[in-house]
Amino acid sequence: MQVQQAVIPGKIPAFKFGRQSMLQDALSDAHLVMVFGPLKKMQSSGLPRLLREHYPDAEVIGCSTSGEISSAEGVTEDPVTVTAVHWSRTHMRVEEARARDMGLSFNAGWQLGERLAGPDLAAVLLLADGLAVNGSDLLVGLQQVLPPEVPVLGGLAGDNAAFTHTVVLHNDRVQSGYAVAVGLYGRGLRVGSGSLSGWEPFGALHTVTRSLRNTVYEIDGRPALEVYKEYLGTEAGRLPGSGLSYPVAVMDGEGAGEEAEIQLVRTLLGVDEKEQSLVFAGNIKQDARIRICRSTEHQLIQSAGESGRSALGEAGSGSGLALLVSCVGRKLVLGRRVADEVEAVSRAFGPEAVLTGFYSNGEMCPGRREPRSLLHNQTMTVAHLEEVDDP
Numbered sequence: 001m002q003v004q005q006a007v008i009p010g011k012i013p014a015f016k017f018g019r020q021s022m023l024q025d026a027l028s029d030a031h032l033v034m035v036f037g038p039l040k041k042m043q044s045s046g047l048p049r050l051l052r053e054h055y056p057d058a059e060v061i062g063c064s065t066s067g068e069i070s071s072a073e074g075v076t077e078d079p080v081t082v083t084a085v086h087w088s089r090t091h092m093r094v095e096e097a098r099a100r101d102m103g104l105s106f107n108a109g110w111q112l113g114e115r116l117a118g119p120d121l122a123a124v125l126l127l128a129d130g131l132a133v134n135g136s137d138l139l140v141g142l143q144q145v146l147p148p149e150v151p152v153l154g155g156l157a158g159d160n161a162a163f164t165h166t167v168v169l170h171n172d173r174v175q176s177g178y179a180v181a182v183g184l185y186g187r188g189l190r191v192g193s194g195s196l197s198g199w200e201p202f203g204a205l206h207t208v209t210r211s212l213r214n215t216v217y218e219i220d221g222r223p224a225l226e227v228y229k230e231y232l233g234t235e236a237g238r239l240p241g242s243g244l245s246y247p248v249a250v251m252d253g254e255g256a257g258e259e260a261e262i263q264l265v266r267t268l269l270g271v272d273e274k275e276q277s278l279v280f281a282g283n284i285k286q287d288a289r290i291r292i293c294r295s296t297e298h299q300l301i302q303s304a305g306e307s308g309r310s311a312l313g314e315a316g317s318g319s320g321l322a323l324l325v326s327c328v329g330r331k332l333v334l335g336r337r338v339a340d341e342v343e344a345v346s347r348a349f350g351p352e353a354v355l356t357g358f359y360s361n362g363e364m365c366p367g368r369r370e371p372r373s374l375l376h377n378q379t380m381t382v383a384h385l386e387e388v389d390d391p
Helices: 046-054 102-116 135-143 224-238 241-245 297-312 328-349
Strands: 002-008 032-037 059-064 068-070 074-076 080-086 091-098 121-128 152-156 168-170 173-175 178-185 189-196 200-212 215-219 248-251 262-266 268-272 277-280 289-294 321-327 354-360 362-366 373-376 380-387
Touching: 002 354, 032 046, 032 068, 032 354, 046 059, 046 173, 059 091, 059 121, 059 178, 068 080, 074 328, 080 354, 091 102, 091 168, 102 121, 102 135, 102 178, 121 135, 121 189, 121 380, 135 152, 135 362, 135 373, 152 321, 152 354, 152 373, 152 380, 168 178, 178 189, 189 297, 189 362, 200 224, 200 248, 215 224, 224 241, 224 268, 224 277, 241 268, 241 328, 262 373, 297 321, 297 328, 297 380, 321 328, 321 362, 328 354, 328 380, 362 380
Parallel strands: 032 059, 121 152, 321 354
Antiparallel strands: 002 080, 032 080, 059 168, 068 074, 068 354, 091 178, 121 178, 152 362, 168 173, 189 380, 200 215, 200 289, 215 277, 248 262, 248 289, 268 277, 321 380, 362 373
């Protein structure tokens, strides 16, 4: 397995290799190229042509972001990062599916699963539109077909927290309303993952008494927005923006009150004053048990390092590729310290691994207690891919 990283720092015709480049020239025999960058540059007509020139035989995937992550530059908001991979023992298949609106997301996932299912499927890398696609439904559809032990790793495209338009790249096409998935096959691929949020629940344990997909209408039989505002106090006047600092944790089905553990975290995207409802970045089921969360910069950074250590595991060598997908909400909360959470993951792996990834509208990774992948919010998710000679 060879991995090489490059950066396009300015106008798209320019092409400059980052400090972590292993070769003087592009890895021209790469099988897979992952590309992350700001919306305007990802929509440039010259980008697919430039990538094809340097990587003529590769499958190219990518998406618009709310910030890029790379070994070469850390965290950036303007360059396009390019990570090329040449597999030695792994085979792959790339498929895409269209979801013109949220209601078609489950079917899009099912289609991808049908096309990718096969012997020795070790993992799926998945990127999807961050606004038109319901990431929760997409994952459920995909995993209806695939074995539960196959991890799905990736995230939803971003647009620097504008929440207006995101795109996905597949070879020569840059499109909205699509998902692209890479099936990785073979027993020589070792896959690890970690997903910790660093958010701490406070206050009472509540029950969602009315919801539809990602919209919550009632909590404990009361208007959802009314309940939520009680926790925010003076911060309620700055909704929905202030909601990034107070995400909602969906708790597991066991334990009562403070004994219940976090299953996943949901970011608030919007509020409806007329309906008194809350709109989140992922689905929250009716009857789900929830708690409001808060955190500190230190807790968020510490959890990122723990995600890295979990992904590396005891058997990992610290080489290969680490895919980091973190939430745009964390980036906004951390502010100038956002690079510290990526540095925490980098320290967990050491200098041999190549780090790539982006800040997203949703992160996909197995949960801490569940083998199947979940759509996370406000979470640093880390996937580690490494080829081994003796599986």
